[in-house]
Amino acid sequence: xxxxxxxxxxxxxxxxxxxxxxxxxxxxxxxxxxxxxxxxxxxxxxxxxxxxxxxxxxxxxxxxxxxxxxxxxxxxxxxxxxxxxxxxxxxxxxxxxxxxxxxxxxxxxxxxxxxxxxxxxxxxxxxxxxxxxxxxxxxxxxxxxxxxxxxxxxx
Ligand SMILES: [Zn+2]
Ligand SMILES: [Zn+2]
Numbered sequence: 001x002x003x004x005x006x007x008x009x010x011x012x013x014x015x016x017x018x019x020x021x022x023x024x025x026x027x028x029x030x031x032x033x034x035x036x037x038x039x040x041x042x043x044x045x046x047x048x049x050x051x052x053x054x055x056x057x058x059x060x061x062x063x064x065x066x067x068x069x070x071x072x073x074x075x076x077x078x079x080x081x082x083x084x085x086x087x088x089x090x091x092x093x094x095x096x097x098x099x100x101x102x103x104x105x106x107x108x109x110x111x112x113x114x115x116x117x118x119x120x121x122x123x124x125x126x127x128x129x130x131x132x133x134x135x136x137x138x139x140x141x142x143x144x145x146x147x148x149x150x151x152x153x154x155x
Contacts, residue, residue, distance in 0.1 A: 002059040007051050010060060011044060014067050018089060023070060027051065035062040037069035044070060053131055057122060064091040093121055110143035118143055 004027065011025035027048040028036060034050045044066045051059055068086035069076070076082040093106075106119035112130030124145060133141035 002051050002054055002056045004048060004051055006056070007046060007059050007063075011046070011063055014063055015044065018067050019070055034059075035066040037066040039070075039074045042070075055120070055124070055128070057120075061091060061093055061121075064089055065093075107147055107149075108145050109148055110145040112141050112143050114141070120145070123147070 026045045028045040030047040072082040072085045108120040110118040116132040129137045130141040
């Protein structure tokens with residue numbers, strides 16, 4: 001899981017790199033979406049609930065997704081302009097924080113002994129335990145991973 005203090009540090013670094021001092025970062029309390037780009041307040045926010053549950057890579061991608069919204073502008077939506085900007089700054093997924101899309105597009109599929117299914121865009125570099133079985137790392141709930149073929153056209 002990502003530590004909130006580190007998420008804040010990455011967010012500040014990305015804002016400095018890609019945006020300007022008029023933008024800020026905050027955690028929010030959303031439970032059904034990971035990130036938000038608020039154009040009115042010029043604020044990028046990330047759900048503290050989901051941040052605590054996601055892996056570092058995923059949160060980094062959520063931040064890039066939202067920074068791309070800030071760069072592309074409010075009217076770009078998830079259209080070509082946003083996609084181009086997002087790709088330029090290193091966003092890899094289509095919508096990494098969207099469960100359905102992740103389940104379709106992520107090449108790495110893992111499951112714990114209880115059968116909870118997990119998806120990753122990259123092979124996890126270290127052993128991961130199932131966050132649904134245990135909130136702390138517990139070797140009894142290790143996830144085993146396999147790589148699958150993913151429709152290229154969809155990525
Ligand atoms: Zn978006
Ligand atoms: Zn599990």
